[in-house]
Structures are given as C-alpha cells and as structure tokens.
Amino acid sequence: MTLRYRMVVFDWDGTVMDSTSLIAQCIQRAAVATGLREPGTREAKAVIGLGVRDSIERLFPGIDSGQANTFGMHYRAHFLAHDHETPLYEGMRELLGALDQRERILAVATGKSRRGLDRALNHSGLAGRFQFTRCADEGFPKPHPDMLERLMDFAGVERGQVLMIGDTTHDLDLARNAGVDAVAVSYGAHPAALLVDQGAKAVVSSVGELGEWLMRNA
Numbered sequence: 001m002t003l004r005y006r007m008v009v010f011d012w013d014g015t016v017m018d019s020t021s022l023i024a025q026c027i028q029r030a031a032v033a034t035g036l037r038e039p040g041t042r043e044a045k046a047v048i049g050l051g052v053r054d055s056i057e058r059l060f061p062g063i064d065s066g067q068a069n070t071f072g073m074h075y076r077a078h079f080l081a082h083d084h085e086t087p088l089y090e091g092m093r094e095l096l097g098a099l100d101q102r103e104r105i106l107a108v109a110t111g112k113s114r115r116g117l118d119r120a121l122n123h124s125g126l127a128g129r130f131q132f133t134r135c136a137d138e139g140f141p142k143p144h145p146d147m148l149e150r151l152m153d154f155a156g157v158e159r160g161q162v163l164m165i166g167d168t169t170h171d172l173d174l175a176r177n178a179g180v181d182a183v184a185v186s187y188g189a190h191p192a193a194l195l196v197d198q199g200a201k202a203v204v205s206s207v208g209e210l211g212e213w214l215m216r217n218a
Contacts, residue, residue, distance in 0.1 A: 004161075004217065004218060005104065005161055005162060005163040005181070005218045006104065006105055006155075006157045006161040006162070007104065007105040007106075007107055007132075007151070007152070007155050007157045007161060007162045007163070008099055008104050008105070008106055008107070008162075008163050008165065008214070008218060009107045009108065009109050009148065009151060009162060009163065009164045009165065009180075010106070010107070010108050010109075010130075010165050010166075011049060011108075011109060011110060011111075011164075011165065011166035011167060011168070011171045012108055012110040012112055012117060012120060013048055013049070013110065013111070013112065013167075013188070013189070014048060014049070014166075014167035014168065014185075014187075014188025014189040014190075015089075015165060015166050015167045015171075015185055015188055016088060016089065016092055016096075016108075016124075016126075017086055017087070017088055017089070017092075017120060017124065018086060018087050018088065018089050019083070019086045020045055020048055020167075020188050020189040022079070022082055022083070022086055023044070023045075023048050023079070023189075024041050024044035024045050024048070025044075025078070026075050026078040026079045026082075027039060027044040027047075027055075027059070027075065028041070028044055029074065029075075029078050030071050030072075030074035030075035030078060031059075031060075031071065033070075033074040034067055034070045034071045034074055035067075036060055036063070036067065036071065037060070039059055043059065044059070045189040045190070046058075046189070046190070047059055048111070048168060048188075048189040049110075049111045049142055049166070049167075049168040049170040049171060049189065050111055050136075050141060050142060050170055051111055051136040051137075051141025051142070052072060052111075052113075052136070053068075053141075054141060055111075056068050056071060056072070083116075083119065083120065083123070084119075084123050086120075086123075088124055088126075089187065089207050090207060091206075091207040091208055091211065092207050093125075093126070094211075095207060095210065095211045095214070096126070096129050097129075098211065098215070099214065099218070100129065102218075104218065105131055105132070105155050105157065106129060106130045106131055107130055107131060107132040107133060107134070107151045107154075107155065108130050108132075108133040108134070109133075109134050109142075109147040109148060109151060109164065109171075109174065110133070110134070110135055110136065111135075111136045111141060111142055111170075112135055112136065113135055113136065113137045114135045114137055114138060116135075117133060117135050121133075131155070132151050132154045132155055134147040134148075134150050134151050138150075142170045142171065142173065142174045143170050143173030143174045143176075143177055144174075144177065145174065145177040145178035145179075147174060147178075148162065148164065148174060148175065148178035148180055149178055152178075159178065159179045159180050160180075162178075162180040162181070163180065163181050163182065163183065163201075163218055164178075164180055164181070164182040164183075165182070165183050165184075165185065165210070166182065166184065166185070166188075167184065167185045167186070167187070167188025167189050167190060168188065168189050168190045168195075169190055169194055169195065169198055171184070172184055172195065172198040172199060172200055173198075175199075175200075176199055181201050182199065182200045182201065183200055183201050183202050183203075183204065183210065183213060183214075184198065184200040184202070184203045184204070185203075185204055185205075185207075185210055186203055186204070186205050187205060187206055187207070192205065201217070
C-alpha cells in the first residue's frame, strides 16, 4: 500500500513536550531580571516556536543588543535550571512508537537550539526515536521553509509525502511556506481559536485525538 505520508515532522515544545508554561515563566522572569516590561502569559506563549532573536524583537520592539544578550542569558539560566523536569505529553511516547511501527520517517522541526534539543531528547529518552531533526540555529527559523526543506532533503521525500504537526500558527506558516500538509494541536502554546482556518488538515485537542487522526490518515 502506498503511504499517504512517508515522513511525519513534529514541533517539539508544546507538541511533544509539555514545556509551554515553563517557557512562558522563563520569558517573564528574564524580562524582570533584565529590567524590561514583564509580558503576560498569553503574550509570552505567542512567541514560542520562533527563533530566539525573532521572539525577543517581537516581545520588546527596539531592544538594544546589550539588553537582548542579557535577556538571553537570564532566560537560559532559568530554563536550564528546570528543563530536565519537563514531561512529555501523556501518550506521546506510545504514539511515536506506533508511527515507528508503521514505518513512518519521524523528524523534528523546532525553534530550540541544537544544544537545547539534544538535551531534551536525552532527558526524555527519545534520542533514538527521530531519524532527522532540524533546529532554529542551523538555518532560518520558523516560519521560513528552510527547516522542512532541509528535512525533506535529508530524508529524500517529496512535499506531498510530508505532514507537519505543531501547536502554533508559526508551525502552520512553516508548513504552508514549505508546501506540505499540517495538523495543529490545541493543547500547547496557541489555543484552538488561533489555529482554526489556518489551512491545517485538522485541529485536535489531545494526544489521543492526534493519534486517532494519524492512524486514519497517515
């Protein structure tokens, strides 16, 4: 049987790992420590998935390079103190195993740095589960199509054989810009109201619902 999707690409934070609240808290604490305006939780979550520079510039327009560097230093310190405590979403490990048994190529496209993703993969025990990964500091960050284009090159697959799964409009923009299908999950950083009517094949509210959709369609 011909596979509809040969490669399934997951965003990480807010899609595979339940880390959006931690990221938002770290953004808020870093802002206060840097002497910047403290963004609200919804505002902080809105930039999750973007590259570090784009996130900072969106939250703090006109910030100078010194403040940006200081903010980044405080953010990393807060995040690294707690990232090892961050769990996978319930049922995600089993879902990835089921997709692996169905011989899908599994990949990650994330706004994390390479160093950050490697830490998360090791902490979660998923280091060997994904065949290909691409991070924001290895090329152009979301929503530029570079991440998915490089993953397609690595795996030797065509656009029509790829499905992107993510929890933000940035992930859906990435998929659209790369010309691939997408499914949105509303249990992460962006609520369903922001994800509907963005071109996704489906908007699902749980890992269980995501698994059901994938077993039927992928």
